[in-house]
Amino acid sequence: MMESLYSEHLLRHARSPHNYKEGGVSACVVSVLNEGCADDLTLYIDVEHGVVKDASFVGTLCALSTASASLLTDYMHGKYIDELRLMTPGLVYDLLGVTITESRTRCALLCYQALQKSLTTCFPSKN
Amino acid sequence: MFTRSHFPSLQEGYIYLDSASTSLTPQVVIDAMDTYYKDYRASSHRAMYASAVRATKEVEKVRVDIAHFIDAQEEEVIFTSGSTAAAQLLVATLEHNLKLQEGDEIVVTELDHHATFVPLQMLAQRKKMKLTVVPADEKFRVTEEAFAKCITPRTKIVSLIHASNVTGTIIPVERYAALAHENGAFVIIDAAQTAGHITLSFKKLGADALFFSGHKMCGPTGVGVLALKQKWIERCIPPYGGGGTVHSVDAEKTIFLPHKSKFEAGTLPIAEIIGLGKAVAYIQGISPGSIQAHSTELVAYALSCLGQKPWVSVYVGEDNVGVVSFSIAGVHPHDIAHIFAEHSIAVRAGFQCAELISRKLSSSGVVRISVYGYTTKEDIDACMRALDSVQKTFSI
Numbered sequence: 461m462m463e464s465l466y467s468e469h470l471l472r473h474a475r476s477p478h479n480y481k482e483g484g485v486s487a488c489v490v491s492v493l494n495e496g497c498a499d500d501l502t503l504y505i506d507v508e509h510g511v512v513k514d515a516s517f518v519g520t521l522c523a524l525s526t527a528s529a530s531l532l533t534d535y536m537h538g539k540y541i542d543e544l545r546l547m548t549p550g551l552v553y554d555l556l557g558v559t560i561t562e563s564r565t566r567c568a569l570l571c572y573q574a575l576q577k578s579l580t581t582c583f584p585s586k587n
Numbered sequence: 588m589f590t591r592s593h594f595p596s597l598q599e600g601y602i603y604l605d606s607a608s609t610s611l612t613p614q615v616v617i618d619a620m621d622t623y624y625k626d627y628r629a630s631s632h633r634a635m636y637a638s639a640v641r642a643t644k645e646v647e648k649v650r651v652d653i654a655h656f657i658d659a660q661e662e663e664v665i666f667t668s669g670s671t672a673a674a675q676l677l678v679a680t681l682e683h684n685l686k687l688q689e690g691d692e693i694v695v696t697e698l699d700h701h702a703t704f705v706p707l708q709m710l711a712q713r714k715k716m717k718l719t720v721v722p723a724d725e726k727f728r729v730t731e732e733a734f735a736k737c738i739t740p741r742t743k744i745v746s747l748i749h750a751s752n753v754t755g756t757i758i759p760v761e762r763y764a765a766l767a768h769e770n771g772a773f774v775i776i777d778a779a780q781t782a783g784h785i786t787l788s789f790k791k792l793g794a795d796a797l798f799f800s801g802h803k804m805c806g807p808t809g810v811g812v813l814a815l816k817q818k819w820i821e822r823c824i825p826p827y828g829g830g831g832t833v834h835s836v837d838a839e840k841t842i843f844l845p846h847k848s849k850f851e852a853g854t855l856p857i858a859e860i861i862g863l864g865k866a867v868a869y870i871q872g873i874s875p876g877s878i879q880a881h882s883t884e885l886v887a888y889a890l891s892c893l894g895q896k897p898w899v900s901v902y903v904g905e906d907n908v909g910v911v912s913f914s915i916a917g918v919h920p921h922d923i924a925h926i927f928a929e930h931s932i933a934v935r936a937g938f939q940c941a942e943l944i945s946r947k948l949s950s951s952g953v954v955r956i957s958v959y960g961y962t963t964k965e966d967i968d969a970c971m972r973a974l975d976s977v978q979k980t981f982s983i
Contacts, residue, residue, distance in 0.1 A: 464926070464929055464980070465925060465929070466922075466926070466980045471980070471981075475982075496921075496937075497920075497921055497936075497937050497938075497951070497952070498937075498938065498942075498951075498952075499919075499951065520950065520951060521919070522919035522921045522922050522951075523918075523919060523922045523981075524921075524922065524925075563925075563928075564921075564925065567921065
């Protein structure tokens with residue numbers, strides 16, 4: 461049997477996700493859909509002076525998407541928006557700490573996809 | 588039942604429970620296509636050299652075999668690239684040839700696959716027709732009473748799925764086809780889940796059109812059949828033109844052939860048709876009746892096993908083609924299917940291209956086990972072990 465995706469670390473975040481809540485009125489709100497299964501995720505990012513003050517999410521999600529969003533929103537707290545622009549999918553995989561098979565990349569990267577969308581819609585680069 | 592060693596994909600340790608999605612292919616089918624590519628590779632119905640003549644003969648032999656297989660006339664058999672392509676061809680044909688008016692009605696069932704549901708919904712939107720969905724009952728059946736309520740004098744097209752690809756329910760379509768015909772409607776049967784799984788008779792089912800894919804019945808991908816009643820073949824102009832469909836073409840007009848070829852524009856999927864013919868022969872060597880009995884036994888066995896797991900919600904039709912779907916509260920179907928994959932078990936998860944019924948059963952869809960002639964009770968046992976692993980992983 462292959463190594464399981466469902467490590468204790470991943471399951472901890474899936475069972476009790478961090479930052480699972482709607483954001484405040486000042487937050488940037490973006491929604492994305494997982495085209496593979498029609499799951500949806502809404503990401504809220506509140507930024508002050510170019511720094512993420514709060515990041516949270518809600519949605520209909522599998523365990524992997526939930527854990528990924530939990531870890532990624534944790535990571536985003538206190539980061540400069542310009543730092544987040546440099547993020548790659550590899551960092552999400554590192555946060556998850558497990559091997560992501562091709563069939564689950566959409567799940568693993570759903571919150572990352574929402575972040576990318578928010579960077580272009582709410583926080584476009586001035587360069 | 589099928590001899591497992593005939594299927595090269597069935598490697599040691601690999602458990603395949605996704606035949607409702609696509610079946611595995613026996614070596615004889617692969618060999619038949621291989622022979623075409625190696626020995627007589629040529630276009631059919633076009634030329635006079637020996638390999639072309641042989642290709643034409645082989646394709647037409649398959650047409651005859653298919654006609655026998657589904658109890659239709661040879662002239663009613665139209666080759667397509669699959670069920671979805673057959674549905675598109677049919678819907679376009681109806682749009683061009685039926686006098687559809689705003690306010691006319693199309694009736695589909697809640698169990699219908701997207702292959703038919705979506706093109707008919709698009710047709711309804713284009714022509715401002717009403718689309719009526721016959722609901723399934725709590726046992727995942729489409730009852731005669733529910734169906735009859737949806738048929739009106741304005742019903743022009745009725746779509747019936749012969750067996751649900753989500754709950755496995757076999758629908759007694761012949762009764763409903765008769766009722767629809769009393770009201771003058773055109774009746775379509777989607778036999779994608781039943782062809783090669785139960786005995787089919789286009790004649791007895793009484794529909795105007797029936798279609799299925801080769802790849803769900805031991806055949807290759809890229810080939811399917813649309814059976815269309817002779818009177819419609821004669822009456823209808825084809826929605827798509829091209830090589831092979833015409834009697835004559837000049838600068839002003841095209842005159843189409845008067846027979847089924849007018850619906851087969853372009854080069855046919857020759858190798859795939861030849862493979863499908865071999866798949867039909869393979870299935871007839873076993874008999875669809877015994878395949879159905881085998882599937883019924885396996886579904887009953889799976890249900891008895893699942894009965895030991897009260898945390899699993901099961902969705903299965905009583906008269907069943909070989910499909911069992913389930914969900915587990917609080918666990919996403921893709922997480923369940925992923926754990927199954929970690930156990931080398933192939934199942935399908937999600938909405939199964941039939942979102943109406945799947946979403947009704949469970950908001951994120953279901954996990955589906957589907958069996959065929961090569962499936963064994965040991966495969967079902969492995970499935971139950973994987974479910975135990977899901978239970979442990981998610982602390983159910």
